Each structure stands twice: as structure tokens, then as C-alpha cells.
Amino acid sequence: MEASSSSSSSSSSYIAPLFLFLLQLLFFAAPMECAETHYHNFIVQETAVNRLCKSHNIITVNGQFPGPTISARNGDSLVIRVTNRARYNITIHWHGIRQMRTPWADGPEYVTQCPIRPGGTYTYRFTLENQEGTLWWHAHSKWLRATVYGALIIFPKSSSSFPFSTPKIDVPIILGEWWNRNIVDVMRQAMFTGAAPNVSDAYTINGQPGDLYPCSSQSTVRIPVSQGDTVLLRVINAALNQQLFFSVANHKLTVVGADAAYNKPFATNVIMVGPGQTTNVLLTADQPPARYYIAARAYASAQNAPFDNTTTTAVLEYRTSAGGQSTSSRPVMPQLPAFNDTATVTAFTGKFRGLPSVAKVPTKVDENLFFTVGLGFVNCTPGPRCQGPNNTRFAASMNNVSMVLPTKTSLLQAYYQNTPGVFTTDFPPVPPVVFDYTGNVSRGLWQPKFGTKLYKLKFGSNVQIVLQDTAIFSTEDHPIHLHGYHFFVVGQGFGNFNAKSDPSKFNLVDPPVRNTIDVPVGGWAVIRFVADNPGVWLFHCHIDAHLAWGLGMSFIVENGNGKSQSVEPPPADLPQC
Ligand SMILES: *[C@@H]1O[C@H](CO)[C@@H](O)[C@H](O)[C@H]1NC(C)=O
Ligand SMILES: *[C@@H]1O[C@H](CO)[C@@H](O)[C@H](O)[C@H]1NC(C)=O
Ligand SMILES: *[C@@H]1O[C@H](CO)[C@@H](O)[C@H](O)[C@H]1NC(C)=O
Ligand SMILES: *[C@@H]1O[C@H](CO)[C@@H](O)[C@H](O)[C@H]1NC(C)=O
Ligand SMILES: *[C@@H]1O[C@H](CO)[C@@H](O)[C@H](O)[C@H]1NC(C)=O
Ligand SMILES: *[C@@H]1O[C@H](CO)[C@@H](O)[C@H](O)[C@H]1NC(C)=O
Ligand SMILES: *[C@@H]1O[C@H](CO)[C@@H](O)[C@H](O)[C@H]1NC(C)=O
Ligand SMILES: [Cu+2]
Numbered sequence: 001m002e003a004s005s006s007s008s009s010s011s012s013s014y015i016a017p018l019f020l021f022l023l024q025l026l027f028f029a030a031p032m033e034c035a036e037t038h039y040h041n042f043i044v045q046e047t048a049v050n051r052l053c054k055s056h057n058i059i060t061v062n063g064q065f066p067g068p069t070i071s072a073r074n075g076d077s078l079v080i081r082v083t084n085r086a087r088y089n090i091t092i093h094w095h096g097i098r099q100m101r102t103p104w105a106d107g108p109e110y111v112t113q114c115p116i117r118p119g120g121t122y123t124y125r126f127t128l129e130n131q132e133g134t135l136w137w138h139a140h141s142k143w144l145r146a147t148v149y150g151a152l153i154i155f156p157k158s159s160s161s162f163p164f165s166t167p168k169i170d171v172p173i174i175l176g177e178w179w180n181r182n183i184v185d186v187m188r189q190a191m192f193t194g195a196a197p198n199v200s201d202a203y204t205i206n207g208q209p210g211d212l213y214p215c216s217s218q219s220t221v222r223i224p225v226s227q228g229d230t231v232l233l234r235v236i237n238a239a240l241n242q243q244l245f246f247s248v249a250n251h252k253l254t255v256v257g258a259d260a261a262y263n264k265p266f267a268t269n270v271i272m273v274g275p276g277q278t279t280n281v282l283l284t285a286d287q288p289p290a291r292y293y294i295a296a297r298a299y300a301s302a303q304n305a306p307f308d309n310t311t312t313t314a315v316l317e318y319r320t321s322a323g324g325q326s327t328s329s330r331p332v333m334p335q336l337p338a339f340n341d342t343a344t345v346t347a348f349t350g351k352f353r354g355l356p357s358v359a360k361v362p363t364k365v366d367e368n369l370f371f372t373v374g375l376g377f378v379n380c381t382p383g384p385r386c387q388g389p390n391n392t393r394f395a396a397s398m399n400n401v402s403m404v405l406p407t408k409t410s411l412l413q414a415y416y417q418n419t420p421g422v423f424t425t426d427f428p429p430v431p432p433v434v435f436d437y438t439g440n441v442s443r444g445l446w447q448p449k450f451g452t453k454l455y456k457l458k459f460g461s462n463v464q465i466v467l468q469d470t471a472i473f474s475t476e477d478h479p480i481h482l483h484g485y486h487f488f489v490v491g492q493g494f495g496n497f498n499a500k501s502d503p504s505k506f507n508l509v510d511p512p513v514r515n516t517i518d519v520p521v522g523g524w525a526v527i528r529f530v531a532d533n534p535g536v537w538l539f540h541c542h543i544d545a546h547l548a549w550g551l552g553m554s555f556i557v558e559n560g561n562g563k564s565q566s567v568e569p570p571p572a573d574l575p576q577c
Pocket of ligand 3: 338340342
């Protein structure tokens with residue numbers, strides 16, 4: 001427990017109250033949870049690394065890649081001082097943390113804060129409330145999260161316990177995406193030309209590509225296990241732009257959690273994780289002592305779009321009965337689904353059922369929203385800045401609004417300080433034009449409008465959002481992430497959402513809880529949540545290329561009238577633009 005600031009006073013008048021206070025502590029506070037505060041220093045810096053036979057500098061935290069793992073218990077507080085010693089602006093986002101009343105610590109650049117400039121510092125302070133499981137942290141500025149990320153693990157309070165078999169081995173498995181180039185150059189090139197960004201050169205597991213890539217075998221991640229061990233793999237998809245299939249050769253995976261919420265356990269051979277999502281799987285080391293590949297590769301749902309088709313691996317390595325490692329044999333490779341195997345994805349996501357929790361899914365809806373999500377194109381004059389398909393630049397939108405963020409302040413600061421002219425609150429609650437979303441969309445509908453439009457939610461309102469994929473350019477699975485919240489996924493399906501017949505199929509009994517929902521390719525997903533966390537909250541596609549093209553919007557959740565229902569004042573060190 002944090003020691004309260006010790007002001008040892010010589011005055012005897014303090015002694016009686018102090019004595020009483022100690023008595024109170026003994027008799028009343030003894031059974032209370034002992035919540036801790038954890039302090040971390042994050043130094044953002046340039047670090048030289050070798051991958052795929054090449055060396056180049058990447059941006060890291062504390063020179064580590066992946067960055068440091070943060071572990072805490074539900075109820076604990078975190079104080080993380082970020083110092084920027086790199087040459088780029090940066091912010092850090094604590095992905096999936098609810099940030100109750102502390103939106104200032106959420107992190108998305110120009111949404112809740114201005115960036116930490118080179119040489120600057122900012123201290124993120126927040127408390128973990130009613131969340132357990134696997135989350136992660138990452139940069140939320142440009143595409144720096146390609147290398148600036150790490151695990152954020154929330155253990156149960158000391159008075160409760162993990163509701164499944166206690167794992168002997170507990171490891172984060174962070175799936176990443178690697179470019180042989182400075183990621184900022186990759187981004188700048190795409191933003192300049194208007195074309196799709198270059199695809200990555202490799203995927204990684206905990207920063208390492210693995211045996212199937214050149215110059216990578218020595219550094220392949222190995223996870224030693226003994227026969228009979230229960231192993232918890234905390235799979236995090238930190239890839240910039242790609243959904244991934246994940247499997248472990250010859251081992252059944254039991255899925256027990258996703259995005260820091262437990263679910264009813266179910267068994268599967270393969271999981272699919274969208275960028276931003278996490279999945280906790282248990283496995284038992286019940287196979288003959290040998291070496292088994294842990295592998296991941298793309299689930300690519302868009303048609304005729306290039307993607308990185310390589311495979312990353314780590315090794316589950318059994319100790320031999322003699323006590324050594326089984327190192328001789330070539331590891332067994334798992335069968336991964338075809339790149340376009342949407343049927344496997346649908347079967348997998350269809351198995352998720354939430355664990356009964358304190359929070360109940362809202363059955364009455366106050367705000368019934370319908371957002372299209374998808375790509376778009378801006379027509380342009382042929383030239384170096386117009387290299388998208390057929391003389392266009394790529395764009396993307398929600399309800400035909402392609403998101404533009406301010407550059408001189410953040411949305412949250414503008415809202416909190418009533419700065420006029422930064423944004424409007426007329427984000428459309430339904431598509432401005434009704435069309436056959438997943439059909440043959442006419443060309444006249446392909447070009448979105450640019451804007452900084454927010455949508456206001458009353459404190460405590462029950463919100464439902466139908467997310468509808470569009471076929472503009474191509475249908476595609478989009479991982480949509482809501483900041484400051486987790487939500488119930490009450491339904492999903494293919495084609496156009498049917499407001500008459502689909503709601504009768506909603507799961508209002510045991511829907512899974514997530515912070516990032518993969519909207520099925522050419523389909524829809526419906527989420528519900530209670531707007532109980534005031535602030536400005538970004539809602540966006542977690543494919544960074546799509547986000548850069550504008551696939552996002554922000555909610556304003558107004559303050560409530562009660563105690564602890566208002567946004568806390570901004571911290572004194574909040575970076576200014
Ligand atoms: C992208 O790929 C093209 C073609 O391979 C190459 O010429 C270009 O240099 C790459 N750009 C970046 C920033 O990696
Ligand atoms: C990956 O794509 C390349 C060409 O882009 C192709 O030659 C190769 O066969 C593909 N690999 C797999 C595993 O599909
Ligand atoms: C998946 O791709 C294969 C070829 O790579 C193709 O034959 C098949 O029709 C595709 N399946 C779907 C569902 O698109
Ligand atoms: C580009 O033009 C070709 C030929 O007219 C057409 O087949 C294709 O669908 C177009 N692509 C886009 C993205 O507009
Ligand atoms: C889509 O509609 C356009 C006209 O809007 C038509 O020219 C084209 O043939 C249609 N494509 C398909 C696959 O139906
Ligand atoms: C989006 O707005 C633009 C500009 O008003 C319009 O041309 C286009 O048809 C709209 N598209 C959709 C899908 O609403
Ligand atoms: C860094 O952030 C500051 C403050 O918002 C801004 O003025 C500057 O242009 C940013 N630099 C870059 C390279 O984006
Ligand atoms: Cu997307």
C-alpha cells in the first residue's frame with residue numbers, strides 16, 4: 001500500500017488524532033483492499049535493431065522492443081512518466097483502460113491531448129476500475145505504434161482470483177508487424193501519393209519474426225514448458241494493419257478472455273485476432289515432449305488488395321524427461337486457415353459468450369445509432385499526389401464523414417474550455433444517404449465529406465450502435481475500437497443490417513464484452529453500452545492506414561449531475577500545441 005506522505009510533526013497536538021486514526025485503520029480498514037500505485041518511467045528513444053538481415057533505428061520505450069510489460073491489480077493506480085527523447089511527436093494510449101473521469105490520460109493525439117514534443121514529458125495518471133485480463137499500451141501518434149507497444153496485464157484483486165485453472169506459465173504473445181523501413185517514411189509516402197501504404201516485410205511474435213524468415217532463427221522466441229503444465233497465452237494483436245490467424249501445433253486452445261473481459265471457456269484450434277484485440281487462451285502441455293510452432297499469419301478479407309502473406313513463429317519447447325530442452329527436432333507446424341477463410345472467422349467469433357457479470361446489457365435503448373464503416377475515394381488531378389486507383393486518393397469514413405482532427409488543440413481541450421470553431425456536434429446518427437451498403441455501390445457515392453464532427457451523448461444513456469460495412473472499393477473486415485469504454489456485442493451478421501428481423505436474434509442474455517469489434521466483411525455488428533464515462537472518446541478503425549484515411553469519429557459524453565460523474569480537471573503538465 002502507498003505510504004501516505006509522512007509529515008512527522010513534533011507537536012503533541014497531532015498525536016491524539018493520529019492515534020485515533022491508527023485505531024480506525026486497525027478496526028475498520030483491515031479487511032479493505034490494499035490498492036497500490038505503480039510508478040513507471042517511459043523514455044521514448046531511437047534504438048538500433050537487427051531484423052531480417054538488416055539494421056535500422058526504430059522508436060522504442062526504454063530501448064526495449066516490445067516495450068516494458070506493465071502489471072497491476074484491478075483497483076490499482078498507474079503513474080507513468082513519459083519523456084520524449086525521440087525526434088517525433090508522440091503520445092501513449094492505454095488501450096482498453098476505461099479511464100473513468102480521466103480522459104486526459106487516454107492518449108490519442110489531438111483527441112484528448114496535444115502530442116508530447118521532442119524533449120517534452122507528460123505523466124499519465126489513472127486507476128484501474130473493474131477490469132481484469134489482458135490489455136496493452138501503444139503510441140497513438142502517426143504510425144509510431146508499429147514499434148512503440150507493450151502488454152498491460154491486470155490481475156484480479158488480492159481478495160479474488162483467476163476464475164479458471166491457475167496457469168503455471170503466463171506469457172504475453174504480442175503479434176506485431178515489421179517494416180524494413182522507418183515506419184514514418186512508409187506513412188509519409190502513402191499520405192503523399194494517396195495510394196495504399198507498402199505492405200509489411202514480416203510479422204513478429206514478441207518482436208521476433210521467427211524461423212521462417214531470413215537471419216531470424218537465432219532469435220526465435222522460445223517458450224519452455226514441462227509435460228502437464230497449464231499455459232496462459234495472452235495474445236495481443238499489435239499489428240498496424242492486419243487481422244491475424246493464430247494457432248499452436250497439435251494443441252487445443254481454450255479461449256477464456258478477450259479485451260480484459262472473461263468469457264465462457266470454449267475450445268478451438270485456431271483464433272483470429274483483429275488489430276487492437278487481445279485473446280487469452282489456456283493450453284495444456286499434454287503432447288509428446290517435442291517442439292511445436294506457435295504461428296500467426298494474415299486473415300485478409302478485402303478483395304484484390306495486396307497484403308503481407310508471410311508467417312511468424314515462436315516455439316513451444318517441451319523439457320525432456322532428462323531435464324534438458326527438446327531442441328533437436330524441427331518443430332511441428334500448425335495448419336493455419338486460408339488467408340480468405342471468413343467461414344473459420346465466423347465460426348470462431350460465434351462461440352463467444354460473456355461470463356455473467358455485475359454489469360447487465362442494456363435492454364432499453366436511448367440512442368439508436370447506425371454507422372456505415374468503409375473506404376472511399378477522392379477524385380484528383382493525375383500526378384504524384386494522385387496515385388490511388390484510377391486517379392484518386394484513398395479515403396475512408398463513418399457515415400460518409402472522413403475524420404479530420406484539429407492541429408492547434410485537442411478535441412477534449414476544446415470541449416472542456418468551450419473553444420469555438422474547433423468541431424461541430426452534428427455527426428450524423430444514421431447514414432445521410434440510404435443505399436445498398438454491401439451491394440454494387442454507385443460511383444456517385446464513393447467520395448466522402450471531410451469534417452470534424454462529434455456526436456453528443458447524455459450521461460447515463462443506453463447506446464446502441466449498428467456498424468455496417470460498405471462495399472465501396474471492397475468490403476472488408478474493420479476492427480472498430482471505442483476508447484474509454486467496453487461494450488456488449490449483441491449481434492452480427494452478413495449483408496445489410498435488417499432493423500425489422502435482425503434485432504430478434506440479438507443476444508441480450510450473455511453477450512461478450514469487448515473494446516474492439518471486428519465488423520464482419522460485407523456485414524454488420526451491433527454493440528451496446530451505457531454512457532457512464534464523461535469525456536471525449538475516439539471511436540475508430542484500428543487499422544492505422546484506415547484511421548489515417550479518416551475512418552473514425554468521436555463521442556462527447558456529457559458530465560452527469562451526481563458525485564464522480566464529471567471529467568476531472570486537466571493535469572498541470574498536459575502538453576499544449
Ligand atoms: C514502397 O515499395 C516500393 C516498391 O517496392 C519502393 O520502391 C519504395 O521505396 C517503398 N517505400 C517505402 C517507404 O518503403
Ligand atoms: C505470397 O505472395 C507472393 C507474391 O506476392 C507469392 O509468390 C507467394 O507464393 C505467396 N506465398 C504464399 C504463402 O501464399
Ligand atoms: C479464397 O481464395 C481462393 C484462391 O486463393 C479462391 O479459390 C476462393 O474462392 C476464395 N474464397 C473466398 C470465400 O473468397
Ligand atoms: C478502375 O477502372 C477500371 C477500368 O475502368 C475498373 O475496372 C476498376 O473497377 C476501377 N477501380 C476503381 C477502384 O475505381
Ligand atoms: C454496378 O453498377 C454499374 C452502374 O451503376 C454497372 O455499370 C455495373 O455493371 C454494375 N456491376 C455489377 C457487378 O453489377
Ligand atoms: C458523401 O457526400 C458526398 C458530398 O456531399 C456525396 O457526393 C456522396 O454521394 C456521399 N456519399 C454517401 C455514401 O453518402
Ligand atoms: C508536433 O506537435 C506540435 C504541437 O501540436 C506541432 O506544432 C508540430 O507541427 C508537430 N510536429 C510534427 C512533425 O507533426
Ligand atoms: Cu478499417
